[in-house]
Amino acid sequence: MNRLKCNQPVLSDSQIIKILLIEDNRVEAELIQELFSEVNSNQFAITHAQRLSQGIKKLIDFTFDIILLDLSLPDSQGLNTVIQVKAKAPTTPIVVLTSLNDQKLAIQVVREGAQDYLIKGQFAGENLIRAIRYAIERERDRESIRQQAKRERILERMVEQIRRSLDLEEILHTTVTQIRQFLKTDRVLIYRYQADKSPTMLLEAADYSNSYPEIPAIHELFNLPQILSDNEEFIQVINSKKMSNLKPKLFNLHKQSVLAIPICNSESDLKKPQSPVYHQLWGIIIAHHCTPNRQWQTWEIDCLNQLVKQVSIAIQQSELYQKVKTDNQHLQKLVKIDSLTGIANRRRFDQVLAEELICSRRNLTPLSLILCDIDFFKAYNDTYGHWVGDNCLKEVAEAICQAAQRPSDLVARYGGEEFVVILSNTDNPGAFIVAQKIRYQMDKLKRPHAKSPIHPWVTLSLGIATTTPSHQLSSSELVQLADRALYKAKALGRDRIFSANSDPDFQV
Amino acid sequence: MNRLKCNQPVLSDSQIIKILLIEDNRVEAELIQELFSEVNSNQFAITHAQRLSQGIKKLIDFTFDIILLDLSLPDSQGLNTVIQVKAKAPTTPIVVLTSLNDQKLAIQVVREGAQDYLIKGQFAGENLIRAIRYAIERERDRESIRQQAKRERILERMVEQIRRSLDLEEILHTTVTQIRQFLKTDRVLIYRYQADKSPTMLLEAADYSNSYPEIPAIHELFNLPQILSDNEEFIQVINSKKMSNLKPKLFNLHKQSVLAIPICNSESDLKKPQSPVYHQLWGIIIAHHCTPNRQWQTWEIDCLNQLVKQVSIAIQQSELYQKVKTDNQHLQKLVKIDSLTGIANRRRFDQVLAEELICSRRNLTPLSLILCDIDFFKAYNDTYGHWVGDNCLKEVAEAICQAAQRPSDLVARYGGEEFVVILSNTDNPGAFIVAQKIRYQMDKLKRPHAKSPIHPWVTLSLGIATTTPSHQLSSSELVQLADRALYKAKALGRDRIFSANSDPDFQV
Incomplete structure (x- = not known):
């Protein structure tokens, strides 16, 4: 008590x-x-x-x-x-x-x-x-x-401050700051054990108007077997596999006083299966007092020990949160991309088109779509097989991306062998130039297509549609228009561009 | 202090x-x-x-x-x-x-x-x-x-217990249990304000050997305008938009003592933009003492007030964590499905096939693939347009799913108009039966295809490949084999099944 x-x-x-x-x-x-x-x-x-x-x-x-x-x-x-x-x-x-x-x-x-x-x-x-x-x-x-x-109140408040955040960096920053204030000492540092058991300094709270003497010996603290073997109690701890019972340790280095407090993960708190002993040591907090012969009080160490237990839970929760968040970011990306070609998928295309249409209406700017289809791809697949077909799709995607490189351009896989390009703030002639660049990139590709009746290489048919402030289209109208333009390009003999807006017959 | x-x-x-x-x-x-x-x-x-x-x-x-x-x-x-x-x-x-x-x-x-x-x-x-x-x-x-x-120590320990978890239910459960022990009272309940501002009882800690009298009046506590208007201070609170300053409230209902402590979200702690006032009230903790004339001590209320502030942060962090986790689950699903047809996508197919192959090797069971391709789909698309084509893809996906309904079967979109079925623990004759069922479902569909030279309806060609314990294949070998079988089915005139394993010429 x-x-x-x-x-x-x-x-x-x-x-x-x-x-x-x-x-x-x-x-x-x-x-x-x-x-x-x-x-x-x-x-x-x-x-x-x-x-x-x-x-x-x-x-x-x-x-x-x-x-x-x-x-x-x-x-x-x-x-x-x-x-x-x-x-x-x-x-x-x-x-x-x-x-x-x-x-x-x-x-x-x-x-x-x-x-x-x-x-x-x-x-x-x-x-x-x-x-x-x-x-x-x-x-x-x-x-x-x-x-x-x-x-008790100071401890309570320190814990309260530290636990306001779920962000690891913020938690550690608050921790070193609070501990430095609490101990009224020169520096407080947090080291973390890496997977290879080497310590890395994560954070430091110090009076930066001072320059601190280099203390190489501080690193010796992190020689875990040494920490564990130069003290009877530590050996018992290791033997009993209760790493979480690791106690704070006092050192004197060149007459300067160092207090090292281990941060142990008590993973059972988070209901995970018990990890191997080494994994339970997350890191170490070092308080470094440069004036000689600082006496660390027992109650100070006890208080820090209590504090660090709470910090450890805060760290674990923040890491749990961070992991899920990182997974999320990864998934967010995955959800948006086509796994074969790595470009945006149909879902992403639908989202971006809706957003860009809102923008173009607000800003009174035009917006164009280019729908591209690989000519005689069925025959290509049947001739060369799916594996070669997949590679062809990747190369075509790459070629289209080369042609539409503005940050605001979006190249997406629309369907099997169909691709689509969203060109924001681009009028019909502008889109035509991009479509020509795509054809130029395809020419450079020179991918053989033995079964193509029109060309020795793989070619594209391209349909362009543009929505303008004076003639606004919905997303489905715009896509349908581009689709009809593409169909027209095919009907006219393939390996060409057809723009819906250039033909007065094209009405949605 | x-x-x-x-x-x-x-x-x-x-x-x-x-x-x-x-x-x-x-x-x-x-x-x-x-x-x-x-x-x-x-x-x-x-x-x-x-x-x-x-x-x-x-x-x-x-x-x-x-x-x-x-x-x-x-x-x-x-x-x-x-x-x-x-x-x-x-x-x-x-x-x-x-x-x-x-x-x-x-x-x-x-x-x-x-x-x-x-x-x-x-x-x-x-x-x-x-x-x-x-x-x-x-x-x-x-x-x-x-x-x-x-x-101070009791408070500290209660907070410590509550904050061990990031799980909302666990946090609330620990909270009511700890508060009931602390107050030595009959019941402690947590109510949460719903979006429509109605209170819902989430949790209760009580001595369940007792039967508690129904207290309808307890619900009147949740009439927020009343809570806020029957007390000068509360009106000031609302006026100053500092809902987080809401104080605990004591009530006597039928001579029984009720203590109500509001749980307020101080969203600024989590660095979110300030929410409207109403949204800051998350819920209320009710301590209900059935023996008449319980005197709640000032220090008890102060202690609970301190505690509930920490509980509020714990709740917010758990909700943040929960939200990210829910997003994650949602994304996990999205990543696995094809957005057009709603069935598994190519990425999911690759994963499941790898897993199922490991299983089949471990259990010495066969595993079959059926690769399905819509006959003359290019012509179909060109005739009916992309919009009708997309609907056709959805219906075909649905038809294949009808035919492969075992929980362990996986139907995936393999490419543009190609689908694939993974049949775990299924030998070649078994896969043939499933392929026949798919053809039967397609017959039922009777989707017109005017440009098909072989049939008035949309038809499929199907290629089957099976890996067996005596003839083990890698995932790419299995897919390639099914692809070659599909090619053979096409070459033989389409609208049919061809099984690689039934032909002695088929060697990977």
Whole structure:
């Protein structure tokens, strides 16, 4: 339960106790000082303030082990005096010394955080010193519990910050930043173990106005067998196959302090089958303090250990998310392309045509389609076989792409041996030029076609259709028009271009 | 900072203070009891124990406001006495009453958690009572800070449990379970606002051995305009468009206590553009306590409020993950199908064939392919146009699917007007039967084909190839063989089946 409890150093008996005495009455103040000198004047250093304002000024400028407080001061009375002092020095114990023998006030004063309430004239020097010592001890205890609560909150908030994101880079960035702030140290780095078990530095949080000394030895940390073998406990860990029990490790390198915290994947949390031991070590967080002899506190390490467990889950979830997202991007691409030729498929063509038509209407620009069909492809396939036929389709796709290279052009496989080109912001003569380029590329191809009655090489017939602001067509009208133009090109003897828009007979 | 601080009720001055006095000396015990009666005997109820064991038994059976403890007992001595009592009653204040005037011991005793150390004979009744009252106040203060730390840890752990998963159902299940345990209440439910703003109960954690009364009024909570208008603050919230500032709400329904905590999406955390106000309210968590007059503590509500903020982020991340996963499944399907006919595409065919071949080799079973080609489809397309051609392809795909209906059969579009059927665990005669069924389905179709020189309807040529354990083929060999069989079927006059395996000339 007390994992973040701090074991603060305690005052040794011989240490001098610094006392702030706030008391307006000079005689009373002298009496109190005498009480101390009766017992052991060397043990106490007393600073005297006559007004609350003066006392508060001292509290700002110096630190004290205890405050002896009169409640009736020229500038403050009763309970209010305690409240004001407590506000300025919330962790310094207060012992009230007063002539007011008021039970109710005494209880209120203690409720406001004063450690004791002593009535003047009713205690000996010995009692006062005891009261002071107990007050210091109790306040320290209270402060330690309060610190514990504070640390729980800090941990909670760090986790909260880190877990706001599902993005790995953001998670790691927040992690190193938060840890550096938390430890108030020079650098915090995250290394990740690669598949080949070599460490790669992913991220660093540091004060970049400093230049940090190169510490080659830092890399030795990542020699996993060494990490695992130079420590009895680590060997046990490996033997028990509980890599997730790896503990943080402290190193001193050239008098600089290094704290290494392993990040272990506890894959069972994500309900995956258990991985081999090595795979459970995801990486290591390094805190590097350049000033010599930094003492890492146990509670700091415990807190980081807790934090890193949460970071590990955040990493795993982000990787899961990232994997699905990457798969998605891959699939998105696959969905859009024709697997044989690698160009856009029919689905993609339908999408892009719809989008481009909306654009062309909005911008009042023309849009053209070229529908291309390989002449006598059936005969080609029957002659050379499917395998050669498939290669022919790939080459034709490539040739068409060579001819339509604007970023906004889309070349798609429309059907078996049919291809289509979307030419945005292109009028009919412009489309004709692209169609001619396609024919030119086909000529360069010189792919033999023994069964073609019209040509020794593989040729294309091409049909062009254009939609213009003055004569707007729907996507199906445009495709049908291009299809009819292609049919006309075939009817006229194949191996040629026919443009629907150039013929007044063509009406949709 | 003190958001989980608890304001415990304090003892009123008139309340009786229950004291456990552990003191072996009868005379001393009587003296102490006399001290109390001198002041005000009605205010104190003293229980006396003579041995530590006896005192500890009393601590188990009863509760006390304070323990007055002698250190030298027959069964325990010195510091150990304090340690043992503290272990049994960690939150009950201890005032040590001893004749040992030992400074060092006194400090140690206070460090172990005793509130005071009084030396017998050195204090009046008034001092003792003051010491008791201060001790009670200070212990209460310490306990309150300790509780605060404990609550931070509870919150932290609840968040940790909830955030182990990226699965929405698991997150919500953990949430209701954790909240029910935390509040020790009868039921915890999660309602979600649908797009139409009606609430739907998603999940419930309850003691199902109880039957809960139907509370129709619970649904009134979800009347959003009402929630927002019956409270000044809520109106401000709506006006300032800060729905995420919605506060938990307490209701009394038929004397039963209901606590409603809104779950708000703070979409900015996920770096999305701000949504309209209504969309930010994801749902509501309802804690329902059936015993009348349950008092919900402020710190409980604050803690839940903190928790629900984390739950909200967990929900958002899980929904993000779920969305990507759903997209993925959708894309997975899209990648596998031919967009025109809706059957498997070439990519899917290649995958399945590879998998099925591995299976057939492992299980020593045969595997057959049927490659189908529409006869004179080029002429069909040229006659009827692409649009009719596409419909023809869809109908043929449908006809082939009708013929190959085993769950393990795969019908795919192989190319333009070519289809392929994978028949796992099917020998050559079996494949021939399926091919005949395909022809039968085509006959039923009776789709006119005016330009077909062989038949008034659309017909298919089919090529069959089979790989058997005694004559194993690779996927490309099998496809090539089926392709050659199809070519042979065409050469023999089309509208027929040819099986490669039935012809001794067919060798790969």
